[in-house]
Amino acid sequence: MKRRSVVLGIGATAGVAAVGGIAVSAQASSETASDSSSSSSSSDGLVFDPDGYTEITTTLTDTGGTAHDVTYHFWKAITYVSKPVDEKYQSLIVSVPVEIDGKAVDASNAPIVLSNVIAGYVESSVAAATGIGGAAMGGTPPTGGGGPSASPTASASATASPAPPSGGGAAAMPQMALLAGYVVVEPGARGRTTTDSAGEYYGTAPAAIIDLKAAVRYLRANKGRIPGDTDRIVSAGVSAGGALSSLLGASGDSPLYDKLLEEIGAADASDAIFATGAWCPITDLEHADGAYEWNWGSNVTQSAGKVVDQTVSKDLQSQFAEYQATLKLRGLKGSGFGTLTARNYDDYLLKQYLEPSATTYLTALSDSDRETYLAKNTFITWANGKATFTWADFLTHVGARKKTTPAFDAFDLSAGENNEFGAGTTKARHFTAYGAKNDTTGLTTKRVASDIPAKLDLMNPMYHLVKKANPKRTKHWWIRLGTNDTDTSHVISANLAAAAAALGDDVNHLYYWDQGHGANIDLPDFVAWIAKVTGYRSA
Structure with a gap:
C-alpha cells in the first residue's frame, strides 16, 4: 500500500493558479511527480487496485473564498480499456476525500462525479496528473473558422456584466466535488486532432464518446473495489464536453456502441449513468447550422464586423424550421407553450429563460x-x-455573433466539427448535405460520405431522446447556458431540455444572464443538486 503525505501549501506554492474561485496547485510536488509513469492498476485485467493510491494533503479554497484543509487519496492514471488505441488518452484518475477541515470523510458510498474537460472535441489526457484537477487538453483547437471555443473556463463576452456572488467555474468542478465529499473521476479521451505515424486521425467521431462510455464501464465493473457508489455516477462537462456529457446520459447501454466498445476492450458492464451535468453543449451538430442562423442570423460577426451572407443564413433558417417541426417538442411544464416551432421559439426563450434570467x-x-x-x-x-x-x-x-456561416459545417471545411468527422488521413469532411453541396474546397463529390449518417446518430443525444427514447438514459438533467453565448444557438440546450422533459425526466435548465461560453456561476448549486437527486447524505 502506497501512502505518502504530500503537503501542498497552495497559498505559497509556485505554479499556483486560481481556477473558478478555487486555488488549485499546478501539480507542483516533485515527490509525487517522480513516479507518475507507473499505473495504479493492470490495463489488461481492468481491475481497480484499492490500495494503489497516494495520500495527498492540500488546501482548497471554495467559491466563497473560504480555505479548507483537505486530505484525499489519489490514484494516478489508470488505463480503462484492455486494448487501448492510445493509453495517454484512454486513462482516468481517481480522487477520494478522507478528511476535510479535520473531520473524517467516508466516501465509500458517495456519488461519483465523472468530470471531463473536453473542449472543441479535442483530446484530453490525465497521464501526467499528480493530483486532482489534473485533466489537461492534449492539443489546441485551431482558431478561426467555425470551430467551438477551446476554453473550458468561463469567458464572458464584451457586454457581459459581473456575476452575482457565490459563483464557480467549470474547471473547478473536481475540487468542488471533492470538497462536498464526493468521489471524483477525471477521464481522458481521444480527440479529433491526433494522428498516428501513418497520418491517420484516430480520435475523430465517435472516439470520444466511446472512450467516456468505456470509462463508465470500468467504474461499474469495479463495484465494491473502487470507492463510491457506481450506481450514482454523475457526468459533468462543458462545451463539447457538455455535449458528450449529455450524450453519455442519453445513450446509456445503447447497443449502437457495443461493437466499438468491444474493439477497444471495454469492460463487460453497463455504461448507463445516473445524472448529467451539461454546460453550453455543442451538440445536435447536423442541425446546429440552422439553429445558429435562426438565433443569430441578423447579428454581425465578431471577426468581420458585418452581417453574414443572408441567402445562406435564410436557407439554413428554413432548414431549422423544418427540423423543429419534426421534433414535435412542447414547452416545459408550466411555460404555457404548446408545440415549439420556429415561429414561437423566440417568445418561448424570452418567457421561459431569458427574462427570468x-x-x-x-x-x-x-x-x-x-x-x-x-x-x-x-x-x-x-x-x-x-x-x-x-x-x-x-x-x-x-451584439456580435462569434461564428461565420455556416457555423459548424463550413463550406471550406475550416470548422472544428469538420475535423471531428474526418476519417483516415482525411482531416476534415462535410457532415450535412447543405455543406457538401456548397463545398468550396474543390471536392469531386458534393455528397456526404456514406458512413456519416451512422456517426451522426452515435454523436447526437437527440437521437436517443426523440428518435429512440432510450429507456436506459439518465433521468436527471442539469443544463446551463450563458445568455451571451454565441458559440451555439440557445435553441440547442432548450431542445435538449424539452426532449428529456417530454420523457418524464427531471430537468433543471437555466440560463446565466450576461455570461458567455463556458460560464458556470452556480457550481455550488450543482454540487447540492447532486446530493438531492442521488439521495446522498454524508455522515
Whole structure:
C-alpha cells in the first residue's frame, strides 16, 4: 500500500493558479511527480487496485473564498480499456476525500462525479496528473473558422456584466466535488486532432464518446473495489464536453456502441449513468447550422464586423424550421407553450429563460448597482421586480455573433466539427448535405460520405431522446447556458431540455444572464443538486 503525505501549501506554492474561485496547485510536488509513469492498476485485467493510491494533503479554497484543509487519496492514471488505441488518452484518475477541515470523510458510498474537460472535441489526457484537477487538453483547437471555443473556463463576452456572488467555474468542478465529499473521476479521451505515424486521425467521431462510455464501464465493473457508489455516477462537462456529457446520459447501454466498445476492450458492464451535468453543449451538430442562423442570423460577426451572407443564413433558417417541426417538442411544464416551432421559439426563450434570467441577475444586485445597470441597458423594462424586453432588443444587447456561416459545417471545411468527422488521413469532411453541396474546397463529390449518417446518430443525444427514447438514459438533467453565448444557438440546450422533459425526466435548465461560453456561476448549486437527486447524505 502506497501512502505518502504530500503537503501542498497552495497559498505559497509556485505554479499556483486560481481556477473558478478555487486555488488549485499546478501539480507542483516533485515527490509525487517522480513516479507518475507507473499505473495504479493492470490495463489488461481492468481491475481497480484499492490500495494503489497516494495520500495527498492540500488546501482548497471554495467559491466563497473560504480555505479548507483537505486530505484525499489519489490514484494516478489508470488505463480503462484492455486494448487501448492510445493509453495517454484512454486513462482516468481517481480522487477520494478522507478528511476535510479535520473531520473524517467516508466516501465509500458517495456519488461519483465523472468530470471531463473536453473542449472543441479535442483530446484530453490525465497521464501526467499528480493530483486532482489534473485533466489537461492534449492539443489546441485551431482558431478561426467555425470551430467551438477551446476554453473550458468561463469567458464572458464584451457586454457581459459581473456575476452575482457565490459563483464557480467549470474547471473547478473536481475540487468542488471533492470538497462536498464526493468521489471524483477525471477521464481522458481521444480527440479529433491526433494522428498516428501513418497520418491517420484516430480520435475523430465517435472516439470520444466511446472512450467516456468505456470509462463508465470500468467504474461499474469495479463495484465494491473502487470507492463510491457506481450506481450514482454523475457526468459533468462543458462545451463539447457538455455535449458528450449529455450524450453519455442519453445513450446509456445503447447497443449502437457495443461493437466499438468491444474493439477497444471495454469492460463487460453497463455504461448507463445516473445524472448529467451539461454546460453550453455543442451538440445536435447536423442541425446546429440552422439553429445558429435562426438565433443569430441578423447579428454581425465578431471577426468581420458585418452581417453574414443572408441567402445562406435564410436557407439554413428554413432548414431549422423544418427540423423543429419534426421534433414535435412542447414547452416545459408550466411555460404555457404548446408545440415549439420556429415561429414561437423566440417568445418561448424570452418567457421561459431569458427574462427570468435577467430578473434573477437584477434581483441579486444592490439597489444602486441595479439602477446603474438599468440606466446602461434601457431596453429592459423593470417593473414589480421583473425584467421584460423584446427578442430584437435582446439580440442587439448581445451584439456580435462569434461564428461565420455556416457555423459548424463550413463550406471550406475550416470548422472544428469538420475535423471531428474526418476519417483516415482525411482531416476534415462535410457532415450535412447543405455543406457538401456548397463545398468550396474543390471536392469531386458534393455528397456526404456514406458512413456519416451512422456517426451522426452515435454523436447526437437527440437521437436517443426523440428518435429512440432510450429507456436506459439518465433521468436527471442539469443544463446551463450563458445568455451571451454565441458559440451555439440557445435553441440547442432548450431542445435538449424539452426532449428529456417530454420523457418524464427531471430537468433543471437555466440560463446565466450576461455570461458567455463556458460560464458556470452556480457550481455550488450543482454540487447540492447532486446530493438531492442521488439521495446522498454524508455522515
